[in-house]
Amino acid sequence: MKNNILIAALLFAAFPLLSNTLVVCPDCPVNTIAKGIALANPCDTVLVQSGTYYENNIEINKDLTLIGEGMPVVDGKEQGEIFTVENKYFYIEGFRIQNVGRSYVEDRAGIRIRKSTQFTIRNNEFDEAFFAIYLQNSSKGLIEGNHISAHSLEEANSGNAIHAWYCSYLEIANNVVKGNRDGIYLEFVDNSLIHNNLSQDNIRYGLHFMFSDDDSYYDNEFVDNGAGVAVMYSKNIVMQRNVFRDNWGAASYGLLLKDIFDSEIFHNRFNQNTVGIFMETSNRLKIQQNEFSENGWAVKMSGGNQTNILSKNNFLHNTFNLSVHSAGTDNVFSSNYWSDYAGYDLDKDGVGDVPHRPMKLFSYVVSSTPEAMVLLRSLFIDLLNFSEKVSPIFTPENVIDETPLMTPLPVFGKV
Amino acid sequence: MIEITGLHKSFGKNHVLKGVELSLVPPGLIAILGPNGSGKTTLIKSILGMVIPDRGEIEVDGASIKKAWEYRRQISYLPQIARFPENIRVRELIAMVKDLRGETEMDVSLISYFGLQPFLDKKLGNLSGGTRQKVNLVLCFMYDCPIVILDEPTAGLDPVSLVRLKKLIKTKREEGKLILITTHVMDLVEELAEEVVYLLEGNIHFRGTVAELKEKYQGRNVEESIAALLQKDGPFSLGAVASNGHAKVPETLLEN
Amino acid sequence: MFKIFKYSFFDLIRSRWTYIYAGFYFLFTLGMLMLSSDLSKVVISSMNVVLILCPLIATMFGVMYYYNSREFTELLLSQPIKRTSIFTGQFLGLATSLSVSLLVGAGIPFLMFGVFGSDQAGNFLVLLFNGVVLSFIFAAISFFIALKNEDKIKGFGLAILVWLLLAVVYDGLLLLGLSWFRDYPLEKASLIASVLNPIDLSRVMLLLKLDISALMSLTGAVYRKFLGSGVGMAISVAVLLIWTIIPTLGIRRVCLRRDF
Structure with missing residues (x-):
């Protein structure tokens, strides 16, 4: 075992000595990237100097390092995929990849990686690259510092900025993804880390998990997407210190949870989303020490949610703090700070002496008759909420915080 | 001139004017x-x-006054009970009426005439x-x-003002104006009026000169004549008591 | 008419109640602005207050002003002035003084905090517009009711009843109807119902401006489509105008038949 590591280290150290660097530039003898790649030997570095290269369908089947010098532009002229890699090792850095062209029939990519086990995509720029980075059956990849933008208008003819399918051990960090369909799409992706990314203005989801387990995303920011993050049919996901804000629209969510189990949602901030967290048939989630402010609904629980714990969160000035469609059996709401709590604390222990019912009557009415929302902020509704607060009749009995906090908890997560 | 024909007015069930x-x-x-309640004020307000x-x-x-308003320029009206906005000053009120109705300089002399x-x-x-x-x-x-x-022009006036008012009314009469007065003060009628229109139960019961009134009802003055009129034809007449049935004279009065 | 308007307006604008009313708006808005730096939130809070207070205060002022100025009215009636001019002038004076209270009371703090440099300028103007329109509508309704009823208590009671119907009961019935027929598509029905009531219409116009339509999902989309379109906006403004014009015409009609 020890010997193996030593041998690997020696091999790695030896690579630069064995490899050559091949220069590509518009006025060089080698004036296209495709030619450079064809001429390069395995383990070589292809150095592409600045200029615009109109190329597409560049296939790579050997261990290569592609370095762009002075941000060379690779323009697909909307003709098709640009880099297609099917190899164990690949490294690319410093390219601007643009105009892949939209397609309804094939998922064209800026960089497609198949069956790789060690790859890095670093500090590239993508513009209108359809599926900018498309990963299939790969593992141990680092996608870092890329800036991916598109100007998608509808879901059907737009691609995901970073799309991964059947992958594991990925690290997706410090990328900026804007204006795509999904910012980051993960399907059957396990044991991966997604952190410090900014995902903004994507028309569907900022980050989208499907059938992906044991992943963790933290310190990301999801702004003004169709929905910030959707986690579906997944388990053991850790979500920490993310910011979900301005995901505002008729069908928008900060965080959409559907059929997910055993996950942790800690220290996140949800600000000005239509719905902070929407959850459906999700079990055993711990939602703690998050801050929900100025959302339409802070937390909206649809049917089939069980054994979830919602505690020590700050609920600040949301139109509705909580909407629970069917009460469920054993969800726990405890020790949260509710900005509309009107109780008192005579024994000065920081915990209100009167339990708080976070679900207003109007919230209940709206969940059964959505059209009733037109009465929002009407005097009648204020009176209705008040009378229900004084003597609860309609709101579910067990949606109650027995230990509401008198002051907000310290602020967590990114500022 | 004022021409009234067949004037009817009810307030609810109360038929106040019956074809005047x-x-x-x-x-x-x-x-x-x-x-x-004979309809004097209603008649005036109708005009x-x-x-x-x-x-x-x-x-x-x-010209018919229906839906008209300009004709009120021809009329000076003294309402029965002087009800004014409480919060404004006399000067402001006069200025306001002048603003609404038009400029005049007579207010200055009238103010000093009544010592205001x-x-x-x-x-x-x-x-x-x-x-x-x-x-x-x-x-x-x-x-x-x-x-x-x-x-009711004399309501609440002190003797000096009363004398001045009478003088003013006489002057206006001499200027050739048509002056209508309602009052309960019979001396005033005696002193000023040329003609009397007597309203009873919503109709004109009597119209004639003061002399004719005295002659018809055998009174030494207007007051007695009116009293006689009321006893003969009005609510105090024997006929009215009889028809009412229950309107008996109190027994204490009879004993005296 | 203009002279009557002028006297009514200046009479009211000097009244203690006008100062209290404007002062309340001023202190409330100023307080909110000092507590919260977010203009849009202050606009929302002001909206809640304006939508309740404008109709209620206009109703009470309308009735009170009519009964308290009967002496003045009688004096005017014996003058060579058209009846309709007297009452229309008085109503306009009343509604304008209420509107000025709102504009000054709520407007100055917003101006002090630079609303016109912010993205809330449009919402702020819509808020003031709706407040002014509601003041006119409810002043007209209550003035009309007072004119119809000689009895002060009855007039006051009726006017408050009408306010209660439009401000509270209407929404209750609407909610009842919506939940009764919730299996049917109700977006259009609820849209029509809320356009017909001036308070609801103002509220919905403001809510949509303040981008709460996202909370209304499909209903919100229908509303937004309607009120966002030129036709829809024209219809809304027309409805508000009709609500102002009908009681105003009522005032003119009743005043011609009334005895004083």
Whole structure:
């Protein structure tokens, strides 16, 4: 075992000595990237100097390092995929990849990686690259510092900025993804880390998990997407210190949870989303020490949610703090700070002496008759909420915080 | 001139005017008399267009007053109880009426005539009834109109002002105006009126000169004549008591 | 008419109640602005207050002003002035003084905090517009009711009843109807119902401006489509105008038949 590591280290150290660097530039003898790649030997570095290269369908089947010098532009002229890699090792850095062209029939990519086990995509720029980075059956990849933008208008003819399918051990960090369909799409992706990314203005989801387990995303920011993050049919996901804000629209969510189990949602901030967290048939989630402010609904629980714990969160000035469609059996709401709590604390222990019912009557009415929302902020509704607060009749009995906090908890997560 | 034909007016079930026919031609000073609730004020307010008749026609200077308002330029009106906005000063009120109705200079002489200078900067709410009536008189007489309608003009006036008012009314009469007065003060009728119109139960019961009134009802003065009229034809007549049945004379009175 | 308007307006604008009313708006808005730096939130809070207070205060002022100025009215009636001019002038004076209270009371603090440099300028103007329109509508309704009823208590009671119907009961019935027929598509029905009531219409116009339509999902989309379109906006403004014009015409009609 020890010997193996030593041998690997020696091999790695030896690579630069064995490899050559091949220069590509518009006025060089080698004036296209495709030619450079064809001429390069395995383990070589292809150095592409600045200029615009109109190329597409560049296939790579050997261990290569592609370095762009002075941000060379690779323009697909909307003709098709640009880099297609099917190899164990690949490294690319410093390219601007643009105009892949939209397609309804094939998922064209800026960089497609198949069956790789060690790859890095670093500090590239993508513009209108359809599926900018498309990963299939790969593992141990680092996608870092890329800036991916598109100007998608509808879901059907737009691609995901970073799309991964059947992958594991990925690290997706410090990328900026804007204006795509999904910012980051993960399907059957396990044991991966997604952190410090900014995902903004994507028309569907900022980050989208499907059938992906044991992943963790933290310190990301999801702004003004169709929905910030959707986690579906997944388990053991850790979500920490993310910011979900301005995901505002008729069908928008900060965080959409559907059929997910055993996950942790800690220290996140949800600000000005239509719905902070929407959850459906999700079990055993711990939602703690998050801050929900100025959302339409802070937390909206649809049917089939069980054994979830919602505690020590700050609920600040949301139109509705909580909407629970069917009460469920054993969800726990405890020790949260509710900005509309009107109780008192005579024994000065920081915990209100009167339990708080976070679900207003109007919230209940709206969940059964959505059209009733037109009465929002009407005097009648204020009176209705008040009378229900004084003597609860309609709101579910067990949606109650027995230990509401008198002051907000310290602020967590990114500022 | 004022021409009233077939004037009817009810307030709810109370039929106040029952087909009044009246023709008034200037010049003249006519007292409109009648017991309480006989419709004097309703008649006057009808002429002014403040009360809208159920039936009948009122013409002023040959034109119907229905839906008209310009004809009120021809009328100076002294309302019965002087009700003014409480919060404004006498000076402001006079200025306001002048602003609404048009410029006049007669107010200055009228103010001194009724001795109102000390009150010009007082709020109307703080004035006594008599002083208010003087303000009322100034507002009424500051326009030189061919028709003058005075509803209880003497209410609350001190003797000096009363004398001056009578003098003023006489002057207006001499100028050839048509003056209508309602009053409960019979001496005033005796002294000023040329003609009497007596309203009873919504109709004109008597119309004629003061002399004719005295002659018909055998009174030494207007007061006695009116009393006689009421006993003969009005609510105090034997016929009225009999028809009412239960209106008996109190027994204590009989013993005396 | 203009002269009557002028006297009514200046009479009211000097009244203690006008100062109290404007002062309340001023202090409330100023307080909110000092507590919260977010203009849009202050606009929302002001909206809640304006939608309740404008109709209620206009109703009470309308009735009170009519009964308290009867002396003045009678004086005017004996003058050579058209009846309709007297009452229309008085109503306009009343509604304008209420509107000025709102504009000054709520407007100055917003101006002090630079609303016109912010993205809330449009919402702020819509808020003031709706407040002014509601003041006119409810002043007209209550003035009309007072004119119809000689009895002060009855007039006051009726006016408050009408306010209660439009401000509270209407929404209750709407909610009842919506939940009764919730299996049917109700977006259009609820849209029509809320356009017909001036308070609801103002509220919905403001809510949509303040981008709460996202909370209304499909209903919100229908509303937004309607009120966002030129036709929809024209219809809304027309409805508000009709609500102002009908009681105003009522005032003119009743005043011609009334005895004084």
